[in-house]
Amino acid sequence: MDALILQFLNGLDKGSAYALIALGLTLIFGTLGVVNFAHGALFMIGAFCAVTLSKIFALSHTTIDPEKLDFLGNPAKIQSPYLVEWFGPNVGAAMIDWAVPLAILFAIPVMIAIGFIMERGLIKHFYKRPHADQILVTFGLAIVLQEVIKYFYGANPIPTPAPEMFRGSIDFGVLIGFDPNAIIYPAWRLVYFLFSCLIIAAVFAFLQFTTFGMVVRAGMADRETVGILGIDIDKRFTIMFGIAAAVAGLAGVMYTPINSPNYHMGMDFLVLSFVVVVVGGMGSLPGAVLSGFLLGIVQSFASMNEVKSLLPGIDQIIIYLIAIIVILTRPRGLMGRKGVMEE
Amino acid sequence: MSKSNFTRRGLLKTGTVVTGAGLALPTIFTSRASAYTNEPTGDTVTFGFNVPQSGPYADEGADELRAFELAVEHLNGEGDGGMMSTFSSKALDGTGILGKKVAYVTGDTQTKSDVARASAQSMIQKDGAVMISGGSSSGVAVAVQGLCQEAGVIFMAALTHSNDTTGKDKKANGFRHFFNAYMSGQALAPVLGKAYGTDRQAYHLTADYTWGWTQQASIAAATEALGWKTVNNVLTPLAETDFSSYIAPVLNSGADVLVLNHYGANMVNSLTQAVQFGLRDKMVNGKQFEIVVPLYSELMAKGAGANIKGVYGSMNWNWKLEDAGTKAFVQSFGTKYGFPPSNAAQTCYAQTMLYADAVARAGSFEPCAVVAALEGFDFDGLGNGPTSYRAADHQCFKDVLVMKGKDEPTDEFDTLDIVEITPRAQVEYEPDNPMFAGGDLGQCNNGA
Incomplete structure (x- = not known):
């Protein structure tokens, strides 16, 4: 039982990343009708916002310590972070330690700006073009963004740890009535799950309970009628593109302590996220979230040794298998709307 | 009235054919005239360094490339000479190899066998590389070793630790300095x-x-x-x-x-x-x-x-070792790059030196002469203590290091401690050991 709960938690964790990326993808598709293959790259850029802020916080000046020797036998160079000097050892060191959570504040404006530039600068020119053209141009853009990151940060993963207090694990089993040490789970993975729930709830609340959200939902349902009513729906959709970019970026920021980011991480998630969107139903926001968590959990259970001993390799194909079954039985996906991508 | 058959279009077509044939002919004649693949004819000889510059082993690849560059510098008489001064063989003198300066080309294997083979193929066919080295994955090393065997160039394997490289997939044109699983x-x-x-x-x-x-x-x-x-x-x-x-x-x-x-x-x-x-x-x-x-x-x-x-x-090796070879290499590498070399870097440097030395001793770049010079070669001074290239499988035998993650690092490079230097005798095995069985070294191939 404890093994099942552990894999369930793992599934929620994987599902969190899938759901956040798929949510952004669906927002863009639902509002602008664009199939955005650069969305994985936005996730990756978000992760590199965390790397960048960590590097900025770690900026140091070098002093020579004649007492210590380096590996060549020369006087050692000691790095002293500016933050520690400016704010003292407590506040300065805490800022460096909390660089990843603080990067959320840094990433939101950066990602909204990148989303805005992407939409106004490139993607808006492809609204009336076929989906194949949109896929080609956004995929090309993803490759360009990857190469830009590779140029500045190199090809290798960059360790970006969580704050000290979240680096260990917690005894999750005790919280739900199990024996001590039965279910140990990494603290940061639980933080990631809770964070993704918060973001998902915030996006839904924004769309559901604000006037702006109401107009956007109306535009998603019938763009022309909203336009006739004198509302500049394009402007609102551009803002939604920025919000979708920010959602992907925040997913990336908080993912960095789980896996050291590299320039390719967006592509690793891109294909899976599209499967998530298709299974959830094109254009359906609840579908994307449901499907993200569902596929994460199923994938996690498929990784169990007991399952793999019965069906070797099932963990590698289970997501695609489910996608095939869903498309055959429910061609619009789990919660897809009639008329989306069907004309 | 006579009518000329020469037209501008005809002239252009004929010219193109003749030019094409003219370009092709020397290649054909050169390859027939050469005794072996990519025999160096000018005043330089080209090595091909095929390492992962992206993908999961990119860190190792970058360090391998640094070591290759350093080795080439030392072979050409630049820098402080590194381990050339501690190497037991004295055939190299810092003037290149057999009077030719060493040049090199690089490729990105991406840690994918097909990409690595294509990259090595390009270095052999287009750049005229006479020796290929590199690889931070055994899958890649085995694939490129097979290609080099077919092409008739020497493969000096770098970071490859699978038993298969000098076991079931061993090849006469391939040599491994690194230890194995x-x-x-x-x-x-x-x-x-x-x-x-x-x-x-x-x-x-x-x-x-x-x-x-x-x-x-x-x-x-x-x-x-x-x-x-x-x-x-x-x-x-x-x-x-x-x-x-x-x-x-x-x-x-x-x-x-x-x-x-x-x-x-x-x-x-x-x-x-x-x-x-x-x-x-x-x-x-x-x-x-x-x-x-x-x-x-x-x-x-x-x-x-x-x-x-x-x-x-x-x-395979660590920069904290105390022998003269290690000290010379760490000094040289550390001064140039600002941090100590990895064990991937050391094996790349050693392999480049060993190849160059074998050519110098053989007096030729001919692959079969190099193979003969390396087989059974005993040497010292390259950081691993007394070492031998076994003729039966082209595997180097030397001491192995057992390491442990350091509890209290003193700086960013002080991450591992040497727990034990396991003597060579404890890790030696017969060529027909079951874990290495099934392969055939075959005959060396000069190509051409």
């Missing part, structure tokens, strides 16, 4: 026995390709000989980055040791995640849970940070 098992097991006892249950996570398989088989055989039991061995895809689904089952498997047969970014991620799951704080079967990483590198240790503390592994 069997040697790691033989060196590591007795130390593990002393540290953790002989009654242990081991769970293996293994990278699903040639290196992972032979590494797992080697360490499992060596630890089972001690009395350990192998509870499970789970294969993980090389491209995997999130190992949580693979680590979670370990927690309730009854195992008290996790053996991570992973390398590079794979190992950094799997070790970090294993520590995040609290494995190292766990008590199982009344014993402290332990993690073992059979193959270490300094770059992995740096990437894994504090998670590496107290974890045992093995290495």
Whole structure:
């Protein structure tokens, strides 16, 4: 039982990343009708916002310590972070330690700006073009963004740890009535799950309970009628593109302590996220979230040794298998709307 | 009235054909005139350094390239000469090789066999490389070694640790200086026995390709000989980055040791995640849970940070060794790049020197002459103590290092401690050892 709960938690964790990326993808598709293959790259850029802020916080000046020797036998160079000097050892060191959570504040404006530039600068020119053209141009853009990151940060993963207090694990089993040490789970993975729930709830609340959200939902349902009513729906959709970019970026920021980011991480998630969107139903926001968590959990259970001993390799194909079954039985996906991508 | 058959279009067509033939002919004649593939005819000789510059082993690839560049500098008489001054053979004098300056081209293997083969092929056919070196994956090394055998150039394998490279996939034109998975098992097991006892249950996570398989088989055989039991061995895809689904089952498997047969970014991620799951704080079967990483590198240790503390592994070489060769190399590399070399860098540097020295001793770049010069060659002064290139399988035999993650690092480079220098005799094996059986070295190939 404890093994099942552990894999369930793992599934929620994987599902969190899938759901956040798929949510952004669906927002863009639902509002602008664009199939955005650069969305994985936005996730990756978000992760590199965390790397960048960590590097900025770690900026140091070098002093020579004649007492210590380096590996060549020369006087050692000691790095002293500016933050520690400016704010003292407590506040300065805490800022460096909390660089990843603080990067959320840094990433939101950066990602909204990148989303805005992407939409106004490139993607808006492809609204009336076929989906194949949109896929080609956004995929090309993803490759360009990857190469830009590779140029500045190199090809290798960059360790970006969580704050000290979240680096260990917690005894999750005790919280739900199990024996001590039965279910140990990494603290940061639980933080990631809770964070993704918060973001998902915030996006839904924004769309559901604000006037702006109401107009956007109306535009998603019938763009022309909203336009006739004198509302500049394009402007609102551009803002939604920025919000979708920010959602992907925040997913990336908080993912960095789980896996050291590299320039390719967006592509690793891109294909899976599209499967998530298709299974959830094109254009359906609840579908994307449901499907993200569902596929994460199923994938996690498929990784169990007991399952793999019965069906070797099932963990590698289970997501695609489910996608095939869903498309055959429910061609619009789990919660897809009639008329989306069907004309 | 006469009518000329010459038209502008006809002239252009004829000219194109003649020019094309003219360009093609010298290649045909040259290749027929050469005694072997890419015989250097000018005042330079070209080496091809084929390393991963992207992908999971990019860190190692970057360090390999630094070492290759340094070796070429030293061969051409630039810099401080590095290990040329400590190398027991004195055939090299810093004026290039046989009067030719050394030039080089590089390629990105991306840690993919097909990409690596295409890159090596291009270096051989377009750039005229007479020797190929590199590779931070055994899958890649085996693929490129096969290509070099067919093409008739020498392959000086760099970072490849699978038994297969000099076992079932060995080739006459290929040579490996790096140690192998069997040697790691033989060196590591007795130390593990002393540290953790002989009654242990081991769970293996293994990278699903040639290196992972032979590494797992080697360490499992060596630890089972001690009395350990192998509870499970789970294969993980090389491209995997999130190992949580693979680590979670370990927690309730009854195992008290996790053996991570992973390398590079794979190992950094799997070790970090294993520590995040609290494995190292766990008590199982009344014993402290332990993690073992059979193959270490300094770059992995740096990437894994504090998670590496107290974890045992093995290495081919380490910059903390005290011999004259190591000191000269660390001085030279450290001065140029500002940090100590990795063991991947050392094997690349040594392989370049060994090839150059073999050519100088043979008096020719002809592959079969180089093979003859390297087979059975005994040498010292390249950082590993007395070393031999065995003729039967082209594997180097030398001491092996058992390492442990340092508990209290003094600086960013001080990540690993040398626990034991395992003597060469303890890791030696017969060429027909079952773990290396099934291959045929074949005949050296001069190509052309």
